[in-house]
Amino acid sequence: MSSHLIPAVNSNDHIMGDHKAAVELLEYGDYQCPYCGQAYPIIKAVQKKLKAGLRFVFRNFPLSEVHPYAFNAAVAAEAAALQGKFWEMHDVIYEHQSRLTPEALFAYAKKIGLELDRFSEDIQKESLSERVESDFESGVRSGVNGTPGLFINGLKYNGPWGEEDLLEQLRSRLK
Amino acid sequence: MLSIGTKAPEFELNSTPDQKLKLSELLGKNVIMAFYPADWSPVCSDQMALYNEMLKLFTKHNAQLIGISVDSKWSHLAFNQSRKLHFPLLADFEPKGKVAKLYNVYDEVEGESMRALYVLDDKGVIRWNYLSPVGINPGADGILDALEKLNHQ
Numbered sequence: 636m637s638s639h640l641i642p643a644v645n646s647n648d649h650i651m652g653d654h655k656a657a658v659e660l661l662e663y664g665d666y667q668c669p670y671c672g673q674a675y676p677i678i679k680a681v682q683k684k685l686k687a688g689l690r691f692v693f694r695n696f697p698l699s700e701v702h703p704y705a706f707n708a709a710v711a712a713e714a715a716a717l718q719g720k721f722w723e724m725h726d727v728i729y730e731h732q733s734r735l736t737p738e739a740l741f742a743y744a745k746k747i748g749l750e751l752d753r754f755s756e757d758i759q760k761e762s763l764s765e766r767v768e769s770d771f772e773s774g775v776r777s778g779v780n781g782t783p784g785l786f787i788n789g790l791k792y793n794g795p796w797g798e799e800d801l802l803e804q805l806r807s808r809l810k
Numbered sequence: 811m812l813s814i815g816t817k818a819p820e821f822e823l824n825s826t827p828d829q830k831l832k833l834s835e836l837l838g839k840n841v842i843m844a845f846y847p848a849d850w851s852p853v854c855s856d857q858m859a860l861y862n863e864m865l866k867l868f869t870k871h872n873a874q875l876i877g878i879s880v881d882s883k884w885s886h887l888a889f890n891q892s893r894k895l896h897f898p899l900l901a902d903f904e905p906k907g908k909v910a911k912l913y914n915v916y917d918e919v920e921g922e923s924m925r926a927l928y929v930l931d932d933k934g935v936i937r938w939n940y941l942s943p944v945g946i947n948p949g950a951d952g953i954l955d956a957l958e959k960l961n962h963q
Contacts, residue, residue, distance in 0.1 A: 697863075698859055698863055699863060700863060700893065700894045700895075700896075701856075701859050701893060701894070771863065772867065775860075775867070775949065775950050775951060775954065776954065777951065778949045778951045779949060780857070780860060780946075780947035780948065780949035781856070781860065781947060
């Protein structure tokens with residue numbers, strides 16, 4: 636089965652960190668998936684420790700039937716990206732994973748300082764739904780079989796992703 | 811597993827408590843047969859839940875997905891409802907594993923089907939197969955590649 640990213644990380648992606656970073660961690664994530672919720676603070680901690688050595692990329696992989704709020708949450712984060720606040724929305728959603736109703740998403744949008752009229756218009760845009768769907772399809776193509784689907788330097792990582800394990804994996808690639 | 815180019819053997823299994831599905835009813839469509847060990851594996855990494863999200867993509871390739879395990883039609887019904895699956899789960903229940911055996915993917919020790927995939931073309935000929943390690947969800951990239959090749963021929 637496929638084990639590398641299709642397509643490779645590119646300018647359409649949501650990327651946090653230096654493009655010259657030695658290590659790239661990519662997550663295919665679902666905003667309502669409890670395992671992604673567990674991975675969220677771990678990835679934050681790892682980013683803090685590796686600093687400029689690590690670049691983090693996020694792509695959407697909502698399992699909409701089992702997680703009915705996941706798709707809309709993904710669209711909301713994409714709408715925030717149109718106002719330059721993707722990561723703020725990504726973070727606030729993962730920090731409040733148990734409340735992802737439309738009302739809650741609007742409250743988060745307000746909290747991070749989005750212009751709400753614009754947000755409200757943007758979340759209706761077909762292009763954002765298409766973006767989320769195309770992320771999902773690229774995940775399937777890349778061999779993602781569940782979330783979080785992690786890739787290190789473009790290769791699928793199937794090992795454990797507790798903080799220690801993940802740090803060790805990433806550090807070994809820094810050398 | 812049965813080899814590429816083989817005509818897929820006919821079978822008939824319950825798809826719901828009161829309906830049966832014959833493989834030959836699906837002629838004219840590509841068919842994805844997903845044998846899996848058991849209903850009720852953990853949600854986020856569940857193979858059937860993943861495939862359920864891909865039905866639109868499969869439909870684009872004129873493909874029908876069927877799931878097959880040795881679970882009973884009643885277990886399938888509950889599983890189907892719980893996971894909101896929108897494709898048939900076939901009960902290979904009595905005689906147990908008959909169809910899995912026919913397709914050489916029955917695990918005699920566990921008494922379950924192995925985790926195995928077949929892609930058939932619209933004439934019912936096997937065009938791709940894959941046997942996955944039992945604990946690993948094989949994802950769907952292999953299926954999509956196989957369907958794409960079919961449609962380019």
